[in-house]
Amino acid sequence: MKTKLTALALAATLAAAAPAMAELVVPSLSYRTGPYGANGTQYADGFADYFTLLNERDGGIGGERIQVPECETAYNTEKGVECYEATKDTGALVYNPLSTGITYQLIPKVSVDKKVLYTPGYGRTSAKNGKVFEWVFNAPANYWDGASVAIKYLLDENGGDLSGKKIALVYHNSAYGKEPIRTLQKLSEKHGFELSEIPIDPPGQEQKSQWLQIRRERPDYVIMYGWGVMNQAAIQEAANIRFPMENFIGIWWAGSEVDVLPVGAGANGYKALTFNGVGMDYPVYDDMRKFVIEPGKASQGGQYVGSALYSRGMYAAVVIAEAIRKAQEIAGTAAIDAQQLRDGFEQLDITPERLTEIGLPDFGPEISLSCANHGGSGMARLQQWDAEAKQWNLISDFTEPDQEVLEPLIAEDSEAYAREAGITPRDCN
């Protein structure tokens, strides 16, 4: 029985043969199932649809069509490794696993297998230091940038002075949620506010006790680093204890329609960070409708087009597409490999004019990467949920994070990784 199974497995894996090597392969390690599936599926739709648009409208990038094979990871690390191993020999150029856990797994592997790892707004924050993390890019912003921008926004609200205020950090008890703790601790020393850390065990559907604790402590502000079902449970609990929603700020992964719609009117005024634009008021959507949605080529029939996570997935695809273009320009050929894409990423410069050309004016900050800086400027802004109109509205401009606090932290963390992994930092000049 076991031999029959093995023979069938062999036949099946051979049947799932590699695609034509002449195309550009960008595997999508997505998750449409599991407790994070509702969020992950919208991101994957945006990611896939932008590449479909490029294929349909322009015939690909530089004449090469882009293949986006999907592999379901369910946010699970073992399945993520399996998906990576299954796709890496099919000519894969760049990986975007949308999971900090899977990213930590892949960081050492991509250095050996020579694939690009692009983790916008998640993953290992210190990967911004390109001298240590040669193959990892996390532009335009990372978790520490987000924490700093949130604190800067709160400073603005309080006339530049947060001393004596209480800020609670509600976080997903995993590598992802723990990322901002050190930064927020440093910022609390600098600005004099009191930080309390409240972990929530994944998947985070049960949060009553943590929110009762918040009701007792009465912090002035709550910052949330959540994902998946944890977000809507948190916002529901916050509404239950009548916490003022304007003082509740979520990181960009805690700011999507999936999180606020179930709470209804109680979520009105909830704020979240973002590094991309919101809504469908961009010229690119005209092309999207014409070439992707109306001909029926949209992922899952286009039911999530224009949502916050769809926009973010689309933005990741935009950055990858621009990097591919840059790589083709540098290499002089359209059929690039992962090494050339890495060079393309390192010389990437997406100016506001280029964004307008693509059809996404003021959608994201200027992304200008270099050998030493793989994380961009770190700029982010805030959006606020309007429960009546059921839409997100941008309420601030792109703000720079506090690099004076962040730069030493990034240097320290990346040096610790270099020591642990035995990497000598590159010399960027």
Place this chain on the structure above:
Amino acid sequence: MLYREAGDFKTSYREDGQTFPIRLDRWGYYAVLAVAFGIVPFLINDYWASAVLVPFLIYAVAAMGLNILTGYAGQVSLGTGGFMAVGAYAVYKLMTAFPEVNIVLHILLAGGITAIVGMVFGLPSLRIKGFYLAVATLAAQFFLVWLFNKVPWFYNYSASGQITAPERTLLGYAITGPASSAAVKYLVCLCFAVVLAWVARNLTRGTLGRKWMAIRDMDIAAEIIGVNPLTAKLSAFAVSSFFVGIAGALLFAVYLGAAEVGEAFGINKSFLVLFMIIIGGLGSVFGSFAGAAFMVLLPVLLKNLLVGGFGWPTNLAAHIELMIVGGLIILFLIVEPHGLARLWRLAKEKLRLWPFPH
């Protein structure tokens, strides 16, 4: 005709009491070992190692551990995930604290540390049985996961709470870390699996195994005839946790390379290993391997068939896969509640008579 013991006369007690008394069985066993050690390492590639063979071997070791505890000694345990976490964190602390020492020694020491922890959490078994012991071991599972999340010493004060296995070599070949090749990872896990299976088989058919089975079948009667329940139960926990700790250490160091305790060693891991031994067959070393193969290989096979072969969308395939695995588990338990090991044993018994059944 082929599978007979006729004409095969044993002339010594040693020959009579061996594990594979029938000649064809012995040859089959040697053939499997020859293929596993001699042929597969040259044919294996990264995907087969990472997705199929290495997890199969690691979970087979964990299943053998749980089989010793639940199948042979009758102590139901839902703490397997937590004990695998102990093995992983133990090997991580040992690797980072003593980088010059051999990785194999570290893995064995990690197993030893898990054995001690297992004995501590096995103390309730002296007072409670069955379902209640399952709940006590469930407490061990949650406590250990909480402990590794809460106390920063365990993850060397890293900001993310994740542990990453540094590179270690043996005889010049990298075993842990990203540079390790598929064949090396597979061979290391295969060696551990074969040696531990040999240990398990011999422990369970010796005095200690019979004491465990006596406790499982009727512990009061066993106590009356002179089996010390304290030493029997605690030794079951110790040996089982040794196996499970080694499985956890291999899972972290050789297979995953980095681990987050809540995700990699959560309650789902405990259930997974428990399902493996239930499907495979309680109280059987072959059953541990069969159950591990079923639970590890079937999802991969289904995914390749549904997504790669039929081209279905990934979320549909993932949901159908859950349904199919669940349905097959129910089917197996109805058709053969004693598991795949019993099916195998029945097949062999019928083969002994074939082609002349009576």
